[in-house]
Amino acid sequence: MKRNIIFFVFFLLAMGILFSLPEKQTDALSGSVRDAFVVQQTGLRRLREWFRAVFSDKFELLLENRRLRIQNEKLRNEIRGYQPLQEENQELRALLKLKADSGCQLLSAELIVHDVNGWWQMIRIDKGAADGVRPDLPVISPEGLLGQTVEVSQHTADVLLLTNPKLKVAGRIGRADIFGIVHGQGVNFQGGAGYRMDFMLKDAEVSRADEVVTSGLGGVYPAGLVIGYVENVQTDASGLFQCADINPAADFKALDIVFVVLPEKSQAAPDDKSGERRIAPERSRPGAGKRSTGGRP
């Protein structure tokens, strides 16, 4: 009996120490445990993909390949169309002696865990502090904004998705300078996700299918990242502002490769040259979000 009590006292003591550890220490401890499981998690994911590839119809792959080639050609044409505009923009900037955009880098990362804990919407990617990732960096998919990094270990990073109601982003209706706060609304029973944009001016003209982009205010997200598209607009409970339901631009069900937006080149991973490409974050200027978004509503 006495021996049992000693064991319980030891357990309580260990728990007390664990709870009283500083946040930095607990982060280091959990980070090292997470890093230890990266290989297994990546391996299991590869295995799952291999099974899917083996048992899926190859005809589907051929069709996808054809579709991607067509899309690739279209995008190349589109880029060719932008080239004169870019040159003109550079000339005008030089004339006005404007400072060039600092530029951001996109670090490609692979998803290793789709739903980390089942309690809040979080994914885990295979890039961490060793690759230049740190907390509070935006993460995007080719379609649009996904969320931001929260917990970062040496070789992994947890990304809190924008579907989580606690994550808030300063948004702007791309067509006009209408600002608001975008936040997630959790997941519905069909597994779909949605956002809500609050605090838009009451007399602002917002219509269905308007593109919502990040405003760049707040410092975390660069301006111009596509968040979603307006589904419907109504006056909020106070009657002072408008709010809108937003359809996410990103497809959260089909995530595979994502991109971490690194703020400066010096913070990027030195060894990840293949997965990087430069983007120029847009400033909060009228018409910044007018670009095409690839056939979304």
Place this chain on the structure above:
Amino acid sequence: MSFAVMFLALVLGIIVEQAAPFSIYIGFAKPPVLICVVAYYALNPRPVSPAEQDGRLGQAGRTSPAPLLSAAFIGGILSDSVTGLPLGISSVIFAVAGVAMHHYRDKVFSGKSVTNVVFGATLGLSMPLAINAALLFFGQSALARPETPYCLQPGILILKIIGSAVMGALLFPVIHFLLERLELLIGTRLPDPARPVRQGEGVLRRFYDDLNPDNRP
């Protein structure tokens, strides 16, 4: 050796938990593998020493809570680290659930498989509730982390509780059987006296006993 088996079971458990597919229809519940491993140690307490297990030393049948508490502590840390929950929450829940199971193990049902199904379902049912309560409490306090991104969605929580209970009921008998077989094979656990020892069981234990003359009966 017993500790090595427990650690292996916990590590495999967390890998399975993380790799398991999820669905909205079960509220994104993960299979409660780790709590099932802890529950195994709660229902099958270890004798204080191997010699006592054979009734050769001291009071035969005296059990130690060390494996249960170790499994709860290590399992909790592994789970919280990998799932991103505030560190320590799962350890406390695992330990409380384990001690409760240990206390009531002889008082609920006599049938072993039925006991395992019922205990598995109860664990599955209580885990999401306990974690939810802990997140609501710890999430707002500075004890674990200043702020967790947890928001209560009652509909999802109900689905999660049902899903987790079903998975617990299905998983626990399987995990119990697998761990029992593994321990019998290695020899960290002795078979029931009424059952003859099967071929291959206890090979490592016999090897260990041969190396240490003190352990020979």
